[in-house]
Amino acid sequence: MTSRTPAISTDITNLFATRNTHAVEVAILQPADPFLDMAGEDLRRRIFLTESETGQTLCLRPEFTIPVCLDHISSQAGTPRRYSYLGEVFRQRREGGNEFFQAGIEDLGDRDTAGADARSVADAHALLSLVLPGQALAITLGDQTIFEAVLAAPGLARGW
Template sequence: MISRYPAIASDITKLFAARNTHAVEVAVLQPADPFLDMAGEDLRRRIFLTESETGQTLCLRPEFTIPVCLDHIASQAGTPRRYSYLGEVFRQRREGGNEFFQAGIEDLGDGETAQADARSLADAHALLSLVLPDQALAITLGDQTIFEAVLAALGLPRGWRMRLARAFGSAAMLEAALADLANPPRNGQLAGPVAALVLDGDLEGLSTHIAGGMEQAGLSASAGRSPADIARRLIEKA
């Protein structure tokens, strides 16, 4: 490892190798347009720009993700594929130096999206644990898809899942919904099975239940509103 790298660089590269990644190098001088296209013109004042002899706008690489992905496309390499990198990036910052090291992994093309997301989280945690061995790390996930998957796994009725999902991102709304869930209001006008079907938003099941009740009572479904109409209205009111 050449001396310009930090002392921990060898440990980082060993971790990358253990996590089944392909180490890559990308050029320090990069076309500026891909970065500006992705991050907007606001990035222009924070990167170091120059111009080639042919008039192309170039910059010192401000990060690795875009160059790694562009090189992957240019090489026509297959996927899934995991790339790791460690090297200098260059950005003008209000605090700290304008040249610093960046290490990371680009995990491309895995069809199992949830598995790839979990692996990326584990990669980041392993790298930070290596670099900051004495720090207690906490993970905060802000992905609504994960939140909705947790709600589904809890087996909550559909109505409650929808209400809690709508509260995602608002602590006050979520606390109010959880308080109602812990002490749900009782609707004395609905029998137990009907109340459960209404709360679950099970239109087909509720329609079938109502149709059965009408048949037992000798009521004709064609004389008024259909069981499906009644079920839909009950669910809407709930």
């Protein structure tokens, strides 16, 4: 890691190692289309775009999920598989810097959805506990199924 990495980077990397993840690095320069396809044109105003010699639209990595998943697909790695990452991302923001660090875990292909969801919450809690020592943390969970049931209960047309 470069000298620009946060002082806590080693601790985060060590935490990820204890959580059964494969550490990955993805290129800083990424094809822009997957980001724009997923997040739409609103993202175009916030990412740093350029063009390759062949005319392909490229961008500085605005986040890790898409490139990690694309690398997973291109490597034809099996699932379930857990990836961890820590590195710089680049987005234009109204406040704060345009370059900042993102750390996370992508948990792919586990058929036990509830177990994977619980593991993701535990991963997030462990990471936040590490970077915010002594802070009281609260977890609030919602459930899409419950929300859909509430919407269905009045008998309104699906479009509503």
